[in-house]
Amino acid sequence: MSDDKILMLNREKPPIMGVWNGVGGKNEANETADEGAIREVFEETGFKVSQYFSKGVITWETSNDEKDGLYVYLFHVDSTLDNEVMRKTREGILDWKHIDWILNPNNLGVAEMVNQYLPVLLEKEGDSLFEYNDGIVTLIE
Structure with a gap:
């Protein structure tokens, strides 16, 4: 994030292939959530970040009735990094998107959860707990 822009990734692979989403991935064995997030940002963008804010957790039930x-x-x-132009990576296309563009209700090109939880993350201090069910993200706390 830089001022009024967020670095987004248009993924070339499932899940959520072909839509703009945040950068991310899975934690490796024995890796904390913080360590995994920093590593994934570097692997997907080439950016080394040191200032980060844990903003919460989003949970949902899988088809096997397990929590994920x-x-x-x-x-x-x-x-200065937000002046970089759009570029292709092994994951897809990286580009800085204005927050207003991301949250525009007419924008069908952003992953369905993003416009539901992003306003809370930008406004609320600390961590939030969200639950995702049937296409709707609900703020729990």
Whole structure:
């Protein structure tokens, strides 16, 4: 995140192939959520980040009735990085998107959860707990 822009990734692979989403991935064995987030940002963008904010967790039930979820972070980067032009990576296309563009209700190109939880992450201090069910993200706490 830099001022009024967020670095988004248009993924070339499932899940959520072909839509803009945040950068992310899975934790490796014996890796904390913080360590995994920093590593994934570097692997997918080439950016080394040190200033980050854990913003919460989103959970959902899988088709096997098991709980799954993801940790959500915001990372601040030097404002000079947001001048980089769109570029292709092994994961897809990276580009800085204005927050207003991401949250525009007419924008069908952003992953369905993003416009539901992002306003809370940007406004609320600390961690939030969300639950995702049938296409709707609900703030629990």
